[in-house]
Amino acid sequence: MTEIPLVLPAVADGEDKRSPFKNIIRNNYKHLKKWAKRTHTDSFRIYDREVHHYPLAIDFYAGRFCVHYFSRFKDDEPSDALVKEVTDVLTSLFQADPQAIYWRSRIKRSKYQQYEKAEQQQQEFFTVYEYGLQFKVNLLDYLDTGLFLDHRETRKMVGSLAKGKRVLNLFAYTCAFSVHAAAGGAIFTKSVDMSNTYTAWGKENFILNGLPLQNNVIIREDCAVFLQDEIRHKNKYDIIIIDPPTLSRSKKMEKMFDIQEDYITLLARAYRLLEQDGVIFFSTNSRKFHFDETLLGSFSVAEISDKTIPQDFHDPKIHRCWRIQAPENGASA
Ligand SMILES: C[S@@+](CC[C@H](N)C(=O)[O-])C[C@H]1O[C@@H](n2cnc3c(N)ncnc32)[C@H](O)[C@@H]1O
Numbered sequence: 211m212t213e214i215p216l217v218l219p220a221v222a223d224g225e226d227k228r229s230p231f232k233n234i235i236r237n238n239y240k241h242l243k244k245w246a247k248r249t250h251t252d253s254f255r256i257y258d259r260e261v262h263h264y265p266l267a268i269d270f271y272a273g274r275f276c277v278h279y280f281s282r283f284k285d286d287e288p289s290d291a292l293v294k295e296v297t298d299v300l301t302s303l304f305q306a307d308p309q310a311i312y313w314r315s316r317i318k319r320s321k322y323q324q325y326e327k328a329e330q331q332q333q334e335f336f337t338v339y340e341y342g343l344q345f346k347v348n349l350l351d352y353l354d355t356g357l358f359l360d361h362r363e364t365r366k367m368v369g370s371l372a373k374g375k376r377v378l379n380l381f382a383y384t385c386a387f388s389v390h391a392a393a394g395g396a397i398f399t400k401s402v403d404m405s406n407t408y409t410a411w412g413k414e415n416f417i418l419n420g421l422p423l424q425n426n427v428i429i430r431e432d433c434a435v436f437l438q439d440e441i442r443h444k445n446k447y448d449i450i451i452i453d454p455p456t457l458s459r460s461k462k463m464e465k466m467f468d469i470q471e472d473y474i475t476l477l478a479r480a481y482r483l484l485e486q487d488g489v490i491f492f493s494t495n496s497r498k499f500h501f502d503e504t505l506l507g508s509f510s511v512a513e514i515s516d517k518t519i520p521q522d523f524h525d526p527k528i529h530r531c532w533r534i535q536a537p538e539n540g541a542s543a
Contacts, residue, residue, distance in 0.1 A: 214337050214344065216252045217272035218243050221303050231257075231264050232299045239270070239303070242522055253338040253347070255359055255522040266296065269359055272338040274310040275300050276349050288313065312349040337418065341366055343393055344418045345386060346411060356384045356411060360528045361453065364491060364518040368451060369394030371489070375448035378402070378440075378483065380433045380476075385412030385426075387451045392421045399426045400447075402436050404462045432463045437479040448488045450480050456496040469496050474505050477534065481509065490534040493518070497527050508537045 221239050239256045246252060257268040259280065266288075269276040277296055279288045293313065300306045334350045340362055347356045365387050368377070373395035379388045382401035389412075391399050403409050409430045416426050429436065433454070454476070459466040473492075480490055503511045511534050518531040 214339075216247070216250060216339055218246055218252055219273060219304050222305070225302065229299070231261050231295075232303065234260050235268065235299060236303055238522070245521075250342040251340050251362075253340055253345075253357060253359060254362075254520070258522070258524040260524065264292070266292075268296075268300075269355075271347050271349060271355065271357075272336065273304070273306070274312065274336070274349055275304075275306065276312050276314060276355060278314050340386075341369070341390070343389055345384070345389070345415055346418065352407075354383075357386055358383070360495075360520065360523050361386075361493070361518065363520050364493065364531055365390040367518065368449060368491060371449060372396040376446070376485075377449045377451070378447040378480075379451045380436075380480065381452065381454040382412060382428070383408050383453075385409075385415050385428060387453070388412070388426060388428075389415050389419055389421065391449065392416065392426050393419060396449075397425065401426075401428045402431055402433055403428075404430060404432050404460060406430055432460075433476070434464060434467070437476070437483070441479060441482050445483060446485050446488075447483055448485050450484055450488065450490045452476065452480055452490060453493045456494065456499075469494050470499055473499075473501070477506060477509075481534070484536070486536060488535070491531060492534055493529050493531040495529050499530065501530075501532065506534070510535045510537050 235257050252272040256270045265280040267278040335346050335348050337344050338347050345357045369390035372391040377391040377396045377399045379401040382403045385401045388399040388401040409428045456469050515530045
């Protein structure tokens with residue numbers, strides 16, 4: 211495994227402190243840096259819409275910056291003045307190269323746009339740390355970066371429970387949950403995603419961390435089809451992670467996936483693969499999602515979002531997460 215140093219630059223301090231926006235970034239980073247060093251992490255959010263006039267989230271990825279712009283109106287793009295100010299703030303605070311600042315605006319993404327395609331792929335991959343594990347990230351070529359930072363604590367939670375366990379990761383994306391599980395001592399992980407790009411990326415994440423692929427299996431398949439096959443094969447798991455997109459449609463799928471319409475079928479099928487004392491972690495980023503627990507019969511369902519949203523995220527709706535167990539095991543939830 212290649213040892214790459216943590217990237218946590220010193221932040222400039224002895225300068226003008228009149229800008230609340232800049233002060234917040236400086237203070238957030240300085241505060242998080244102590245935790246980041248201690249936990250061997252160099253990927254985290256350094257600004258999360260704290261100042262009304264700056265509708266941005268800024269993620270720090272090992273010395274590079276991913277700036278998300280939250281448009282107020284349809285088709286609203288960040289102004290040139292805002293782009294210049296953000297560039298000035300980040301370059302002066304971190305001595306960052308302006309080329310290391312990547313803007314992301316989601317408005318151009320149509321509702322059902324295929325997940326993995328960006329227009330021109332330049333293959334700008336680099337490595338970041340999260341709790342001592344390494345992940346390949348790309349801030350330029352894909353619609354997402356390869357590592358969803360809002361699930362850092364959920365991944366740590368899964369890793370801490372994984373020792374000696376069999377783990378299934380559905381909608382696995384780049385296998386970050388599975389890598390944490392395997393590093394935490396899981397005896398077997400299976401990651402399922404329908405994208406060739408992301409299954410290949412996931413494989414590289416395992417290799418990057420020196421984790422063997424023999425007992426960390428990655429499958430390219432529609433999760434709906436996979437679940438039916440897996441139930442037929444009577445395979446069982448101790449931990450199942452289900453973090454699907456809100457909507458997804460592809461030629462590879464039998465039918466479109468809509469989290470609100472399909473979550474009960476998805477959870478009921480996954481539950482059939484769960485060991486008696488097993489646990490499902492189910493999460494969604496859908497802000498409109500309503501979880502009707504009564505539809506799940508006697509399962510024990512506990513929302514754990516207050517434990518899974520990291521300290522650097524200030525939006526309580528960034529995701530929601532539930533722990534689902536058999537009723538007799540729910541008391542420990
Ligand atoms: C929101 S991401 C999942 C995030 C991931 N769980 C993580 O922690 O990084 C959505 C992923 O679901 C995959 N996907 C979408 N629909 C799918 C389906 N029907 N079957 C399998 N994978 C699917 C996409 O390829 C993408 O990698």
